[in-house]
Amino acid sequence: MKNELKTPAWIDFLVDNLAPHEVAEEIRGDLYELLIKDIATAGLHAAKRRYIVNGLGFLAKEFFWKRSPQYNPNTTIMLSSYFKMAKRSLVAYRGTSIINILGLVIGIASALVLLTVIRFERSFDSFHTQRDRIYRIVRVSGSDMSEFRTGVSYPVPGAVREGLTSIDNLTAMEYFGGANIDIVDATGTTVRKFREESGCALVEPEFFQIFDFRDTNFKWIAGNPDKALDEPFNVVITKTIAKKYFGDVEPIGQTLRFQKQWDCKVTGVVEDLPPNTDFPITTFISYSTLNTLAGKEGMANWYGVNDSHNAFVVLKEGTTKAEAERQIAAVHAAHTPKELHESRHYLLQELGDMHYDAKFGNYNGRTISRQTILSLALIAVFLLLTAGINYINLATAQSTLRAKEIGLRKVMGSNQKNLVIQFLMETFLVVLIAGIIGLGLSEILIINLQSLVNIKLVHLNFTDPFILISTSAIVLFVTLFSGLYPSLNISRFNPVTAMKNRFSTENVGGFSLRKVLVVVQFTITQILVVGTFIVVSQMKFFQQVDMGFTRDAIITARIPDRDPNKLQVLENQLRSLPCVAGVSVSFTLPSGVSRNRSYRDIGPADAASMGDYQVFEFQSIDSSYLDLYKIRLIAGRNLNMQDSIGNILINKTLVKNLSLGLPADAIGTELKIGGTNVKVVGVVDDFFSNSLKETVDNMVMTVEPKAYSTLSVKLNVTDHASSLPDAVRDIEKIWTSNFPDFIFNYRFFDDNINAFYEQEEKYARLFQLFSLVFLLIGCLGLYGLITFVVNRKSKEVAIRKVLGASIRNILVMFSKEYVQLILLSFLIAAPVTYYAVDSWLSNFAHHIELQWWLFAVPGLLVLVIALLVVTAKSIRTANANPVDKLKYE
Secondary structure (H helix, E strand, C coil), rough: CCCCCCCHHHHHHHHHHCCCCHHHHHHHHHHHHHHHHHHHHHHHHHHHHHHHHHHHHHHHCCCCCCCCCCCHHHHHHHHHHHHHHHHHHHHHHHHHHHHHHHHHHHHHHHHHHHHHHHHHHHHCCCCCCCCHHEEEEEEEECCCCCCCEECCCCCCHHHHHHHHHEEEEEEHHHHHEEEEEECCCCCEEEEECCCCEEEEECCCHHHHHHCCCCCCCCCECCCCCCCCCCCCCEEEHHHHHHHHCCCCCCCCCCCCEEECCCEEEEEECCCCCCCCCCCCCCCCEEEHHHHHHHHHHCCCCCCCCCEEEEEEEEEEECCCCHHHHHHHHHHEEEEEEEHHHHHHEEEEEEHHHHHCCEEEEEECCCCHHHHHHHHHHHHHHHHHHHHHHHHHHHHHHHHHHHHHHHHHHHCCCCCCCHHHHHHHHHHHHHHHHHHHHHHHHHHHHHHHHHHCCCCCCCCCCCCCCCHHHHHHHHHHHHHHHHHHHHHHHHHHHCCCHHCCCCCCCCCCCCCCCCHHHHHHHHHHHHHHHHHHHHHHHHHHHHHHHHCCCCCCEEEEEEEECCHHHHHHHHHHHHHHHEEEEEEEEEECCCCCCCCCCCCEEEEECCCCHHHHHHEEEEEECCCHHHHCCCCCCEEEECCCCCCCCCCCEEEEHHHHHHHCHHHHCCCCCCEEECCCCEEEEEEECCCCCCCCCCCCCEEEEEEHHHHEEEEEEEEEECCCCCHHHHHHHHHHHHHHHCCCCCCCCCEEEEHHHHHHHHHHHHHHHHHHHHEEEEEEEEHHHHHHHHHHHHHHCCHHHHHHCCCCHHHHHHHHHHHHHHHHHHHHHHHHHHHHHHHHHHHHHHHCCCCCCCHHHHHHHHHHHHHHHHHHHHHHHHHHHHCCCCCCCHCCC
């Protein structure tokens, strides 16, 4: 077993290299025995954490550490002396120390927050044993391979399982998200009712074989993993759902009724899935139930596709992705006509790409690009660099005040090595204090920013070995980066020159290091500030652009009963309310994340092959739909309830793609959907059924009452926002009277639209936050620098005032240099930012145009803030009485 169980390698490395050779093996043996005991009592994940703690505990014992044969007891005394002198120096120059610590705290805390986010995002589904060989079957369609979908037809998993020799395992699943769930007793009577908005899925038993969630807290609490999902209408639930539905009552054998129709027996309870998975499932229904739900005909339909129906395969070792894709294509071709398998291609997507590929998405409805993760990592590095630059600038500036101290040390015998160690010790103390405070601040920030950064804490940073090691590494890196140059530079001073206070720390190779560092710091700051300004402008564009319909004051809900008579009664009662301006029932909504989607093919009446057809999104509407959503009819007439499926509305894009001429020319045209002929009676203007990241879809609208599943209610309370809760309560009363068994679960339509950009909105706010952080760090450094400049030039200012200089002249003298440096940083930052944001905007089919003012406004803002900092510190010196500075000369 020892060979099978992997222990933390870095702890073993430390034991082998730091413990005496004769006891190192014994220590590792003891650690391993403790690990085995901890696994039995606390689980693998906790046991490995204790292994790390125990290993560090062994190493903390002094007699385990290797000692140098030339060990000098005076070393401890020297280090103690360095520490005391460093502490005295920090106290003596407490103003500079506070500025340095504050800048480093902000930088380290922000970097730790970003590190936590990056680590969390990169950990998604990385814990499955066979993760490197798991692939999702995805669908790419169209002659130009431009349509990316995740769903596979219902017969595909079975055909692939039987026809492929290159796979070890396969699992099919369908995630349907929300459902009405009732708890029923032995007599079939409903005891309690619940409405779940997400988490419900149909899965095969092989799901838990492929996705084993190894090295997490996942386990089976009750039930047989091999048989729990074998039979139709069996269901496995998570521990949280079991507690929610049954409390302390044994859940095994209990009955859950889904959608008021299908009774499922609870056959298993599992631990909650970890938060860093793209399978947000809480209720697992046996996949064989689908045979009843979809029917024999549906399960054999190679044409129809539900994008929530996915299949995952585990390839055999040594099998390439391309080889497996060729075999899948051969299987698909063997079961489908030529026009279908030539226009629809099933490919494989690596499990490791599922969290990052927005083209296909995932069940979480959230992806993050690798470019975004790289951007976050760069921001973290730049935060540490800018905080370090502050320290370098202030340390070199402060050295002019310590000239005599440095000269005296050299005269008394200190060599360059001793001075370097002394100044590095001072830097280390500052960074260590900042690191400890930053670690605590990062904990507070992460707890309060969880919803913004899309993470869920499972433990505190103080107990996370990775974060503690990362904090130590950051402290070491910042100490060396910030302290090495100032300590080397200061230690090289000539003692005679230093005693006379005649040296400068600014120029290196003919350049002013201080000016170079200020330009670098503000270039980084302006890149982020300008970039954030443009990102926020794009977010506002999303909110304000005309999407082709109205989105304000509309609430929507799923219809539980499609009986036409009941729906008519519901509509009449709702229209009688004074707070209701309009009512409509339809198959889906015009747009939004949470809505039904159905795609079909349409072509000319004489279409002979798949190349003649266009894919369109199907919408079944009533006669009130266009008016309620203010969708513009640009030719022909609206549909009415007397229209059969033979009469349709199409949008302007479909008119163009079918080459029907002008919208008016399309009226009366005969088209074909599948094998059915239809007639165009109207053309509507284009509207965005998807987000503005994508182009406008082809659209066809029909009247099919049996397909109605969505209720839309336009509220008449725009001038009285306070009456919104009353309006919703009135609507809920009518809903409950018509559907007493169903919970009224509604959503505002504009929230559904805004969800398209939820991810971008969050990162826009995150970038805004870190723009302020960069600006704050830069201004802290600027404040420290101008403080030293003002103190050094106070007598010069006094002389200038005696000779007639005005306050304005003095302020210009102090600020002129920094204005030039910040303008230079803007000139460097502008082209870099342009390239970055232009690349980001190219991900959206519709976006703002990059204009000069989008760069100039935030650049001017940074300049004004910097000038305010410089002026605030300079104004006191400019107003001072020159006599106070010159009376002792």
